[in-house]
Amino acid sequence: xxxxxxxxxxxxxxxxxxxxxxxxxxxxxxxxxxxxxxxxxxxxxxxxxxxxxxxxxxxxxxxxxxxxxxxxxxxxxxxxxxxxxxxxxxxxxxxxxxxxxxxxxxxxxxxxxxxxxxxxxxxxxxxxxxxxxxxxxxxxxxxxxxxxxxxxxxxxxxxxxxxxxxxxxxxxxxxxxxxxxxxxxxxxxxxxxxxxxxxxxxxxxxxxxxxxxxxxxxxxxxxxxxxxxxxxxxxxxxx
Numbered sequence: 143x144x145x146x147x148x149x150x151x152x153x154x155x156x157x158x159x160x161x162x163x164x165x166x167x168x169x170x171x172x173x174x175x176x177x178x179x180x181x182x183x184x185x186x187x188x189x190x191x192x193x194x195x196x197x198x199x200x201x202x203x204x205x206x207x208x209x210x211x212x213x214x215x216x217x218x219x220x221x222x223x224x225x226x227x228x229x230x231x232x233x234x235x236x237x238x239x240x241x242x243x244x245x246x247x248x249x250x251x252x253x254x255x256x257x258x259x260x261x262x263x264x265x266x267x268x269x270x271x272x273x274x275x276x277x278x279x280x281x282x283x284x285x286x287x288x289x290x291x292x293x294x295x296x297x298x299x300x301x302x303x304x305x306x307x308x309x310x311x312x313x314x315x316x317x318x319x320x321x322x323x324x325x326x327x328x329x330x331x332x333x334x335x336x337x338x339x340x341x342x343x344x345x346x347x348x349x350x351x352x353x354x355x356x357x358x359x360x361x362x363x364x365x366x367x368x369x370x371x372x373x374x375x376x377x378x379x380x381x
Contacts, residue, residue: 148173166202166254167247169195170332171232174241183236192240199311199332204253208305212345213353215361216307217380221368223312224334224378226256228371241313243331243371248303254334256304256369261342264369265360266296277366285359291350292359299356300345309338316372333377340380 148168174195178188230244248255268274269292282289312335317326344360346353370378 165252167252214343219338220381221379222376225371258301262301298347302343304340
């Protein structure tokens with residue numbers, strides 16, 4: 143039997159119980175656009191529809207169990223919150239206060255994620271950025287990590303998507319100034335709110351460096367430099 147794509151299956155640990163709950167990704171990327179009046183985008187009805195969906199998403203409270211696959215650590219979203227997936231399209235500029243930035247969701251579960259490619263990209267950039275050479279030398283010395291051995295291990299590390307364990311959403315505005323002489327046009331977006339927790343997982347195929355040292359290093363780099371969009375204005379930081 144085909145399962146409704148609007149729903150995801152939720153199994154309860156230690157209980158002979160299965161239930162279905164609403165797929166958050168479906169709400170954000172499909173339901174959000176389904177009933178809009180595209181012949182008159184600026185209508186008040188459209189404005190009301192997008193506000194209702196935004197409020198529906200803000201009321202979602204996430205709490206879930208995740209199967210552990212590799213070595214891992216958990217971090218809590220800090221600062222201004224987290225923007226992950228802002229490059230995905232989600233904009234209808236003519237509808238007042240519509241959400242303008244995308245979010246990353248896991249295709250299967252419908253829950254928000256930080257893509258593995260983003261995590262690997264941030265860590266790799268910090269370790270290879272010439273402008274961060276002094277920081278890299280300091281942190282590797284502090285954690286007693288040999289750089290050449292780390293490079294070998296890094297090539298043999300599988301990065302997994304970071305998955306949300308507990309948390310929810312909030313909406314916010316940013317006001318980019320394209321020109322000094324013009325008033326900024328506010329951009330509304332949905333973010334992962336402060337206090338949400340993510341599980342970061344890695345599969346180490348070699349361990350020239352002790353895996354706990356590598357976990358400590360990755361955790362430190364993510365905490366110190368953040369991840370996702372707008373880290374320069376306080377988003378994407380963890381504690």
